[in-house]
Amino acid sequence: MTAADWTAVILTAQLAGTSTLVLLLIGTPMAWWLARTRSPLKPLAAAVVTLPLVLPPTVVGFYLLLLMGPQGPVGVATEALGLGRLPFTFGGLVVASVLCSLPFVVQPLLQAFEAIPEQTLEAAATLRAGPLDRFFSVVLPLARPGLLTATVLGFAHTVGEFGVVLMIGGNIEGSTRVLSVALYDHVEAADFAAAHRLAAGMVVFAVVVVAAMYAVNRRPRETDTEARA
């Protein structure tokens, strides 16, 4: 593989890693809220979170571009805060990836959280555990399989994202040219050997990660001592 290809691989790993971290940080409270709320806003919130699943990534990318552009409200805000403009930067890519991968992280978490019986949480409350304590000592350990699935799906989906990356990030080496774009370039240039190296690599990566996820989730993970939050 060429140095440019390796740059794309490293950039992709950085993007997916950063996005997954951000996704877990915002997706976990979001899923927890969705799982427990009785608010009338729940269906609307659930729809917004699921929207990136049904919309073409290019549509999401297009509106993000407008929002984050010099005339868009987000663009005006970022410039006022001294962050500069987001489109065609790594930061912009992270924002776009997080938005597109959100359903892949929130859905498994939501299912895992909903499967936890209310009685188990109430038992924890009667055993002197406060709300945050309950979340870390009961909810997260019981939702571990869902958490792992969310992490893997979030990471893998970000690696595979193409449409929104092209709209927001463009094709700048070392900054926004990720694997999927680099692969597209190779195919455009009819360099099928180079395309194969990237494509086959991604297939192997996907199989290994997903198989590992199922293997880990199948084993009942239980701990003998409870980790204090």
Added chain:
Amino acid sequence: MTGAAPSTARNPLRAPLGAPLGAPLRAQLRTQRGAFLLDVSLELPGQGVSALFGPSGCGKTTVLRALAGLYRAAGQVALGDEVWQDDTRGLWTPTHQRALGYVIQEAALFPHLSVSANLQYGLRRAAAAPQRAVLQHALDEVIELLGIGALLARRPTTLSGGERQRVAIARALATRPQLLLMDEPLAALDARRKAELLPYLARLQRSLCIPIVYVSHSLDEVVQLADHLVLMEAGKVLASGPLAQTLARVDLALALGEQAGVVLQAVVAERDAGWHLLRLDVAGVVLPLWVRDGGQAIGQAVRLRVLARDVSLATAPQPDSSIGNQWAGTLEAVADDGHASSVLVRVCVGAQGPAGSDSGSGSGSGVAVLARLTRRSCQHLGLQVGQVVWVQVKTVALLD
């Protein structure tokens, strides 16, 4: 952290007789859910088991959840001097800061933790490290009392229903609560598991000196375990009082239906090995009652239940009857029963000297027994309040 609870030095377990009582529980709760209105006022003793008894849907569980702070009804809840809820002063203590233990039908053990870690969960949160040794000592006693020492390394999923329930009880007691709330702890168990767990609960009731509130729709469990009875119906408290006195009230028979009857305290006095019978002396007064020999020791205190439908009356002793247990008594009250054909009669038996015509039951001057008769028999015998009658007891159930 001891939460909001004042840390008392006394161990709630194995309290010697005459130890300071636990704090009495007072609650006034009101909540409306659709057409269902719950409006109760409770004052429960600081020791012993208070049973909330009533048909399904009468609001017992809601009351218990409101006491625990798991459900927010309007009103007040206070355990002794500690106010957990007072809407007039805007006070609300969240569940995790109330010094209570809570046990429900499904046990709700943490599936990701071993039995031992389940027990430690509350203990570690209830006390800072230096005080844990005291709680651990108390927990060790509970573990022994409930017979779960061999289960500590097991997973909750590998336990039987009865074992799970015992672990849940121990887990609730590990925090050394000032109040134990139990919501139908036996309801999810089959008859065999129930019979297996009941003796543990009875033992618990005798050795704890904190109040226990026990929700049940089974009068069998209630008469076996409770000291105080709160009878509920459709969101209201029909009656609240000491178990034996409350069950002897003829005016509550409608709510109890077929289960109307009294609970008596007795002592095993004599064994007739030839006939496989035991003689019980009921309530201090020498009322001989011969029952089937269940292997109880002489001198053992037993609780027994006499259902109104198993008691018949006669105006004279019946030497020819197959029923050997006959006592003279004074007819105290006659009341309507659930069906137009029958009446419920209260007779005071074992009184030394003339009994008060309408005094409270079992107040040192004998004990009350309820009998269900047909209205026709009642009239045929010419039964009058104040009259001397002979009570014939066909069946009694020994409860411990």
